[in-house]
Amino acid sequence: MTAIKIENLKRHFGPIRAIDGLSCEIAQGSVCGFIGANGAGKTTTMRILATLDEPDSGRVEICGYDVMQNPNEVRRKVGWMPDQFGHYEHTTVLEYLDFYSRALGYKGKDRRQRIDEVMQFTDLVPLKDRFMNALSKGMNQRLGLGRALLGDPQVLIMDEPAAGLDPKARVEFKHLVRVLAQEGKTIFISSHILSELGEMCDVLLFIDQGKLVHHGNTDSLRRHTDQDAGVTYQVQLDGTDDALSQWCILQPDVRFMEARKSGGRILIQNDEPAKIAELLSRMIHSGLKVTEFQREERNLEDAFIDMIGMLDQKNASIPKAGSNKNS
Amino acid sequence: MMQTSLKDFPDFFQPMLVKELRQGLRTRGFVLMFLAFHLIMAVVLWIAISSYNVSSAGNMTNDAIFSILLFALVVVQPLRAQNAISIEVKANTLELITMTSMNARRIVVGKWLSLVVQSLLLIVSILPYVVISYLLGGVNLLNELVKFALLFLASSALIAGVIGLSSSMMRILPIIILFFFFGAQGLIAMIFSGRSVMPEFDLQDPQFWLFVLLFLISISYLAWSAMTLGIHQIAPAAENHISQHRIIALALTFFVSVSALTWLTLDLEAILAGFLMVLIPVMVLALNERDGPIDSVKRRFTRLGIVGKIVSLLILPGWPTAVFLSGVIAAIAGWTVLRLSASNNIHEEFVVFVSAVVGAIWLSSMFVTLFTRDRKKRFGFALAVMILLATLAFLSAFLYDSNETRLVSWFFAWNPLSYFGYYMNSASDKSQILMLSVGVTISIYLIFAVIALIKRSNSQPATLPSEPL
Numbered sequence A: 001m002t003a004i005k006i007e008n009l010k011r012h013f014g015p016i017r018a019i020d021g022l023s024c025e026i027a028q029g030s031v032c033g034f035i036g037a038n039g040a041g042k043t044t045t046m047r048i049l050a051t052l053d054e055p056d057s058g059r060v061e062i063c064g065y066d067v068m069q070n071p072n073e074v075r076r077k078v079g080w081m082p083d084q085f086g087h088y089e090h091t092t093v094l095e096y097l098d099f100y101s102r103a104l105g106y107k108g109k110d111r112r113q114r115i116d117e118v119m120q121f122t123d124l125v126p127l128k129d130r131f132m133n134a135l136s137k138g139m140n141q142r143l144g145l146g147r148a149l150l151g152d153p154q155v156l157i158m159d160e161p162a163a164g165l166d167p168k169a170r171v172e173f174k175h176l177v178r179v180l181a182q183e184g185k186t187i188f189i190s191s192h193i194l195s196e197l198g199e200m201c202d203v204l205l206f207i208d209q210g211k212l213v214h215h216g217n218t219d220s221l222r223r224h225t226d227q228d229a230g231v232t233y234q235v236q237l238d239g240t241d242d243a244l245s246q247w248c249i250l251q252p253d254v255r256f257m258e259a260r261k262s263g264g265r266i267l268i269q270n271d272e273p274a275k276i277a278e279l280l281s282r283m284i285h286s287g288l289k290v291t292e293f294q295r296e297e298r299n300l301e302d303a304f305i306d307m308i309g310m311l312d313q314k315n316a317s318i319p320k321a322g323s324n325k326n327s
Numbered sequence B: 001m002m003q004t005s006l007k008d009f010p011d012f013f014q015p016m017l018v019k020e021l022r023q024g025l026r027t028r029g030f031v032l033m034f035l036a037f038h039l040i041m042a043v044v045l046w047i048a049i050s051s052y053n054v055s056s057a058g059n060m061t062n063d064a065i066f067s068i069l070l071f072a073l074v075v076v077q078p079l080r081a082q083n084a085i086s087i088e089v090k091a092n093t094l095e096l097i098t099m100t101s102m103n104a105r106r107i108v109v110g111k112w113l114s115l116v117v118q119s120l121l122l123i124v125s126i127l128p129y130v131v132i133s134y135l136l137g138g139v140n141l142l143n144e145l146v147k148f149a150l151l152f153l154a155s156s157a158l159i160a161g162v163i164g165l166s167s168s169m170m171r172i173l174p175i176i177i178l179f180f181f182f183g184a185q186g187l188i189a190m191i192f193s194g195r196s197v198m199p200e201f202d203l204q205d206p207q208f209w210l211f212v213l214l215f216l217i218s219i220s221y222l223a224w225s226a227m228t229l230g231i232h233q234i235a236p237a238a239e240n241h242i243s244q245h246r247i248i249a250l251a252l253t254f255f256v257s258v259s260a261l262t263w264l265t266l267d268l269e270a271i272l273a274g275f276l277m278v279l280i281p282v283m284v285l286a287l288n289e290r291d292g293p294i295d296s297v298k299r300r301f302t303r304l305g306i307v308g309k310i311v312s313l314l315i316l317p318g319w320p321t322a323v324f325l326s327g328v329i330a331a332i333a334g335w336t337v338l339r340l341s342a343s344n345n346i347h348e349e350f351v352v353f354v355s356a357v358v359g360a361i362w363l364s365s366m367f368v369t370l371f372t373r374d375r376k377k378r379f380g381f382a383l384a385v386m387i388l389l390a391t392l393a394f395l396s397a398f399l400y401d402s403n404e405t406r407l408v409s410w411f412f413a414w415n416p417l418s419y420f421g422y423y424m425n426s427a428s429d430k431s432q433i434l435m436l437s438v439g440v441t442i443s444i445y446l447i448f449a450v451i452a453l454i455k456r457s458n459s460q461p462a463t464l465p466s467e468p469l
Helices: A042-049 A071-077 A093-103 A108-121 A137-149 A167-182 A194-200 A218-226 A243-249 A273-285 A300-317 B015-024 B028-051 B054-081 B086-090 B094-098 B104-136 B141-165 B173-192 B206-234 B242-261 B268-287 B295-302 B305-315 B319-341 B348-371 B375-403 B406-411 B416-425 B432-458
Strands: A002-013 A016-027 A031-035 A057-062 A078-081 A155-159 A186-190 A203-208 A211-216 A231-237 A254-260 A263-268 A290-295
Touching (some): A002 A042, A016 A186, A016 A203, A093 B015, B015 B104, B086 B094, B206 B242, B268 B375, B305 B319
8 A cells, every 4th residue: 555655746945846746655564765955855845744834836745645745634744853952941841742642633542552652652751841941952853753753654755864973872863663564554764864764764765856757665775876886795815915006907898996905895797606707716726825805785875876877868868958069 | 441531521621722731730830839828818818807997908808919919820831821832742642632533723722721711720729718817807798709700711812812922933922911010000000900990890880881791802812823823833724713813803804894984983093903913813813824725725715606706705714815815904994084084183193003004014014025934933923024114113113313414214115113103203394295205105014015915926836844734
């Protein structure tokens, strides 16, 4: 079943096209990472999904409800966690959650029970009597997540939830997301920490200048960007440091990339197993004492940078309207 | 399992009210006001008892109670409301609330209720002083309680107005509150003191209760209109809060018209003021409306068939129907005034007055449609233009009087409010030409405003990123 359906979504801010014909579908129960450079249209898209902004055209459905025509139904299905949210003065953590649970319609014992569940899940129990303005960034994010979960939403939309968190808080946060995913919630999450998205997400959406440029899992994103670039291997030798670079000069299908202590990184154009075996054999026969030969997994950051580079090249190659063709 | 023990407010309390009370009762503003109030009262009581004879002490204590309460309810409480909505928008908390099942109306009403409850707490806490002043003698307890009740109602209406307006014009709100305070102080002193123009009111007098009824209807409508403005500013397009306001505005128009033609024996000026009171909020709300409603709102009217389509001409959200409704209200007002003028002599100055006010609104609307694209800033911008026009009108009237030259009047002729000044200040110049020029100027502004609106509605996009919702 589809949890989020976006059809030809457009949102303009004056001359700027924040979202320009975005379309995609996210299945229920999946964790979807939303990637894009600053200003690519991520937050605008997420705000429209959360019924907090109105599109100029196009259609968005959450669990079958149109965000424009049935915003109240959508709000019952969605939990929204913005990158930053303001504090209420003179309000404790428990009072904050109590207010939102009242606003969501919980009463009496149900309300207290729901607050308890959420506080235990997000580990906020020790902080319940602390005023909001005395919380650290990590505690704040947990409180934000707790608030978003109060309504037991089917879809959780999180905009940069890990931004500014220290490593420990980040690990805790990742754990919470994993548990929520196991509970079957659809999670739509944007982050600049791509390695973490790679670990958490089943699906990645890559958006650039308001347009969807990639829709798939982490492997497909890596493949999408490195198909022409080749594969990087790390080689360690027992011998002189520059022997590897000297050997690479003589090989037509190998490029020396970076020297490391007792070896270096090389780029191989053809990644077929037979070719790799043959290359390793050539290396050994030429007298190199290979102690380690390991394929380097491309991380998502590299893939992201490559993708941005590819898109920039593509945009630069398209002649602008009105430009002189002869020049 | 752990059980949280937060049982300070019962379930039937509105969530927003609970949140605002928890915060509001802890704020320095409320605590200081409360303590200062009682400290001053204790000092006044001590001075009164030690320095005056018994009956004067009662009156003095009573006057002090009323003055301090007036300041607290008409200045301090509205000032505390001035950021009610804007602070939530700024802190990025309002949109989190709108994500719950609370609609925009419940959010705004909850904020209003919280301040009203705090005002009520203050009034209840001063009742012992009222009883003491009664025991000291020279005080009519029932009259005092009616006075407090009316003051409380007026303050509640003012707070509602400030909360409603707080979404669009935070910078000039304190000035308006203080302006209102001095105006209200004069008015209340006039009505209630018994020492100036108005005599002490008589609870047995039906005219007094008629005045109270009209006063309550007026302040309720104005406060509710301001709240509707605030609600409309933060509500998503799928929530329709406009139609209800328009229905009430139409009902009030008919009420004023029928009352004036049948049983209400008020001056023509008061009746015109009544129509203006209904019309101006409708025009102000029109400034802030979207170009048209979204499908889900439209469908609620179209599924009623031909009746729904006819009704939608008047109450379907969107500025075109708002303009049409303003025209209908103005036509009913005009027809009523004409009927009344058959038996009363209609005064030219009131025609000039009404034309000048309507012309100024249309002129400011024209500026708004030309220079502001952000729907949520339009009202504040329009009000700023109106204040500028009024200031220039005062200046032109002053120059006209001091120089007695017609050149000044032509120099300021573009400002509809300036005609009002010339007319009132120079009895010899009540000419048909003046009236005609007012009409022509206003018509030109109206045409420009409509052209600008049509242009805007045809252009994309209709909204800006600064809009919070």
